[in-house]
Amino acid sequence: MQRDLKRRIANIKGVAQESIFLGNGSDEAIDLMYRIFCRPGVDNAVAIEPTYGMYGVCADINDVEYRRVLMDDDFQPNADKILAAIDSNTKLVFFCSPNNPSANNIDRKVIDRVLDSFDGIVIVDEAYIDFAGVPSYLRQLDSRPNLIVLQTFSKAWGMAGIRLGMAFAQPEIIGIMNKVKYPYNVNLLTQQRAMEEVMQYDRVQGWVESILKERTRLMAEFAKLDCCIKVYPSDANFFLARVKDAATTYNYLVDCGIIVRNRSKIALCGNSLRVTIGTVVENNALLDALRAFNN
């Protein structure tokens, strides 16, 4: 039950210990949502599109229909479209805010309306909340029995390798998650490593600040590149950019020893690359490489 670690996290996040689930990455919590709330071959889940791929992967693995509701060109969902996709077998609605891969905060009015009018589970994945500059949905936990908020140690905390994710909900839901998870899902070494880090939580704030500063600089410089058509606004530690030719640009960067993600095959992301904000040295290497790239 990871009680020592949960006590610390409860302090940092301002939630009750009984409202915290810890998993082997937040990916474990996503899989548990299907296993707990959905009947295979019968129920369905609704999600914004494009978004984080694991919601769809876990739906497929659990034989649950996955309904994608395409967002507008500015990567904002439409509440009417989401509500229209919901039927009596819909058990889960997934939001990701800031959204991966578009990097923007999702309109709270849309999330709130779905929370108000749908009596199934609404998941708000806040993997990138530390960069978002807006309040977390954790503040709504007490008033919303159908809300599950996901956060993780993999992003702002910089500890993707220890595999530690968090789900927050009212104690009734957390109780069920604790019953369904494997008894020893989070190993002791992970708990110890996370404990060391939560004891010096202020370091994370410093990392976030330096990434935000670099984000402003890198996005402004990226927008000036010949290969760039458009840089989309970002509330995360990465940004999405439309370029003239994503495949050629991606392959050129690989040859330079730089890996970005080519998101071209994803809805609304034609010819788009997703670029993570690195260190000053890494960001300069990316800019120098692309300035020398004539395409």
Ligand SMILES: *Cc1c(COP(=O)(O)O)cnc(C)c1O
């Ligand atoms: C990275 C990421 C996760 C998963 O994180 P883990 O805790 O490492 O499993 C979840 N959701 C989104 C949107 C992510 O980008």
